Amino acid sequence: MNNRAIAVLNQKGGVGKTTTVVNVAAALAAKGLRVAVVDLDPQAHLTIHLGLELENIEAGSYKVLTQSAKFEEEILIVRPNLWLLPANINLVGAESELVSVVGRETILREAIQDAKDKFDYLIIDCAPSLGLLTLNALAAANEILIPLQPHFLALQGFGKLLQTVDLVNKRINPSLKVKGILLCMFESRASLPAEVRTNIEQFLDRARGTNCAWSDAQILPVCIRRNIKLAEAPGYGQTIFEYEPNCHGAEDYRKVAEFIHSQLGPTSPQDTSLGSTSETQNQPPIEIKTITRSDSQTQPSEVEQTTAVQNPDESQQPE
16 A cells, blocks of 8 residues: 555645545545545534534544544545544644643654554645644644645745744654645636746745755646636535536546656655755745735745735635
8 A cells, every 4th residue: 555644734724725635535535545534624624525414523533632542443434445534623622632741743643553554545634724733734644735826815824834844844753745736726817826836836946955844845737727616516515526527626636636646656756856956955945036016025934925916716615
């Protein structure tokens, strides 16, 4: 088995994290791969998206984190080859309950240790924050996928996100790496998404050959096009392949899952080529400056993203 653990992460809400977890997992499971998904968001959107009623969820991820419940006893099979560790509102209190627990950042990693070999993929839906729940996801994962909406507001805090990942990489989980950035709600006819994509690519290029946690990251060649069907599917508790298998959203997520499985893994061609770059340098500054705006202001520790928002969203992918 591949035994890959992927955290789908962005501290901003509404960028497509849950949509990505559900549909990538469903596409991988449809290929016959054994996939477990973990809901670490107190809003429980992943659990809802997969068709479960929250009032019927007794514990799930909350019990695993706070009561030492066994991971394999709390997961539910929700589709062929697809298992879910569900969440409910009780997860809101997990951080405060664990505040005095020694090793609280690695509880999930220890919980999945015995069950990890039973799955090809473990995909974690992170909360839209950088708190203890997210730290548990980063300690348990080896790879990070960052869904990103290609406009100004969605990029705010990108630098802080990467700094957090780098800190976890150095102090808690040396194997943790940012592998991919997935552009969601992409509109090819607008100029701004293409500018933002170029901006991020230049930023990632500056990290090549360094020892930072995102030095091997790449923007996935497949973007998720804006598609209303992706926003409708959660209301029916269905994946996009069940709700509308022939729409653009289904086509895009099939391609994303294929790329993740065949190209984005630890031994992918991209990893080999990046490993042959020049000798290790200091970490690059976390700022992006290629797109300018006269009235832009930057924060010291965040990405300097200076594009103006154009083409306001007409529909939003649910988180």
